[in-house]
Amino acid sequence: MKKLFLVANWKANKDIAEMYSWFISFLNSDFITWLHEEEKKHDKTIIICPPFTVLSEIVIFLSSHSLKIPLFLGAQTISSFESGSYTGEVTGHMLEELVTYVIIGHSERRQMGETFEDIEKKVQLALSHNLIPIVCVQDIHTPVPEGVKIVAYEPVNAIGSGNPDSPEHANEVAMYFKESKNILYVLYGGSVTSKNVASFTRQEYINGVLVGGASLEPDAFSLIVKNA
Ligand code: PGA
Numbered sequence: 001m002k003k004l005f006l007v008a009n010w011k012a013n014k015d016i017a018e019m020y021s022w023f024i025s026f027l028n029s030d031f032i033t034w035l036h037e038e039e040k041k042h043d044k045t046i047i048i049c050p051p052f053t054v055l056s057e058i059v060i061f062l063s064s065h066s067l068k069i070p071l072f073l074g075a076q077t078i079s080s081f082e083s084g085s086y087t088g089e090v091t092g093h094m095l096e097e098l099v100t101y102v103i104i105g106h107s108e109r110r111q112m113g114e115t116f117e118d119i120e121k122k123v124q125l126a127l128s129h130n131l132i133p134i135v136c137v138q139d140i141h142t143p144v145p146e147g148v149k150i151v152a153y154e155p156v157n158a159i160g161s162g163n164p165d166s167p168e169h170a171n172e173v174a175m176y177f178k179e180s181k182n183i184l185y186v187l188y189g190g191s192v193t194s195k196n197v198a199s200f201t202r203q204e205y206i207n208g209v210l211v212g213g214a215s216l217e218p219d220a221f222s223l224i225v226k227n228a
Contacts, residue, residue: 001043004201005150005187005208006225007134008215009076009103010050019054023061026218034226035069045208046225047101047134048215049074052090055098074101074134077109080121092129102126103210106136107156120145134187134210140176149184151177152210158190160213165190167199167206174205194223201228 014022038044048071050058058073075098079089095102104126105119119135123145126133134150144151153173158164165173165188174186188200189210200206209228215221 003043003045003185003207004228005045005047005134005185006221006228007047007074007101007103007152007187007189007208007210008049008221009106009189009210009212010048010215011076011108011212012051013216014050014054016054016057019050019058020061022216022218023058026222027065027067031222032067032069038226039070044070044225044228046071047074048072049076049101049103051076059098072100073098074103075099075131076103076106078102078104078122078126078131080118080125082125092125092131096129096131100132102131102133103152104133104135105142107138107154107159110138116143116145123148136189136210137177140173144177144181144183150187150207151181151183151185152187152189153177154189154210160191162191164192164196164200167196167203170200171203171205174203174207178205192224194220194227197224197228 075095079091081089083091104122123133127147133148134152135144135148136152136154138156155165170188177183177186185207187208187210188206192209192211193214
């Protein structure tokens with residue numbers, strides 16, 4: 001069974017009330033029943049990456065429901081500092097009690113000045129706090145730090161544009177990272193919708209999708225999980 005990761009990147013969206021209404025709608029009983037059946041046929045891992053400000057509320061909410069479904073939380077970034085006098089930073093130590101995964105090196109953060117050196121430090125800190133890094137790469141020339149097992153190929157022009165890469169090209173990029181860079185899982189991200197998700201996930205080398213805009217609506221994201 002090919003492993004698939006369906007990752008929702010909420011970016012800078014949703015306050016606490018909006019987060020609750022998303023989860024209550026997403027985790028409706030029909031979807032949970034479907035997910036239990038689906039688990040017998042496909043290996044799908046759902047990862048929700050909300051803003052930091054709602055993480056602890058979600059952890060409490062999910063633990064009070066003990067749903068036994070393959071649903072995990074991720075952070076959208078991590079500090080490149082271990083701890084100390086770094087105003088505003090959210091560190092690996094703070095995150096490890098809240099999330100399992102962390103997105104590192106998203107192109108929107110690189111555009112805000114994040115460098116490869118920062119990304120390397122973030123990966124090291126994530127790993128040392130038992131977090132699984134999902135490193136975003138823009139093309140085959142983007143370097144990947146040591147120890148990374150999951151990358152998300154996200155061509156900059158495809159992000160939020162309604163103009164995704166072709167599934168065949170994304171598959172070639174995924175093959176390159178797996179065969180030449182020893183990466184275990186490659187995801188595709190950039191204008192993924194419920195309509196085009198299967199064209200990516202059925203490619204041999206692609207192990208899932210990283211979804212921005214279409215993850216903000218619970219119905220749209222659950223259709224992505226279903227159609228993948
Ligand atoms: P998009 O964003 O799905 O809105 O294109 C993807 C991403 O930035 O991770």
